[in-house]
Amino acid sequence: MDGQDRVVVSVIGVNRVGIVSKISTVVAELNASILDISQTLIGDLFSMIMIIDVAKSNLEFKFLREKIENAGNEMGVKAIVLHENTFRYMHRV
Numbered sequence: 806m807d808g809q810d811r812v813v814v815s816v817i818g819v820n821r822v823g824i825v826s827k828i829s830t831v832v833a834e835l836n837a838s839i840l841d842i843s844q845t846l847i848g849d850l851f852s853m854i855m856i857i858d859v860a861k862s863n864l865e866f867k868f869l870r871e872k873i874e875n876a877g878n879e880m881g882v883k884a885i886v887l888h889e890n891t892f893r894y895m896h897r898v
Contacts, residue, residue: 810858810859810860811840811856811857811858811859811888812837812856812857812859812866812869812886812887812888813854813855813856813886813887813888814828814832814853814854814855814856814857814873814884814885814886815852815853815854815855815884815885815887816828816851816852816853816854816855816877816882816883816884816885817850817851817852817853817882817883818850818851818877818880818881818882818883819849819850819851819881819882820846820849820850820851821851821880821881821882823880824851824853824880824882825842825844825853827876827879827880828853828855828873828876828877828880828884830876831872831873831876832855832857832873834872835859835862835864835869835872835873836861836862836863836864837857837858837859837861837862837869838857838858838861839855839856839857840856840857840858841855841856842854842855842856843855851882866888869886870886873886874886
């Protein structure tokens with residue numbers, strides 16, 4: 806699996822009920838699989854990083870990104886969606 810088949814989804818914002826559920830549901834609807842997920846609360850601030858496998862999704866990355874970002878907007882949080890290769894390049898030391 807190369808970095809183009811895996812996507813990093815970062816979600817940040819004020820905590821509320823249903824954030825993980827909403828994003829996970831959209832991922833499933835896009836025929837993608839969650840490979841790893843980590844979420845943390847610091848006070849009322851929510852953060853989550855999700856690694857998803859999009860190899861079985863026949864949709865363009867632009868569409869995938871738009872659907873996940875829109876789901877975040879609906880929940881009042883910011884969702885950032887990047888190919889794993891792009892994420893790793895941006896965060897190299």
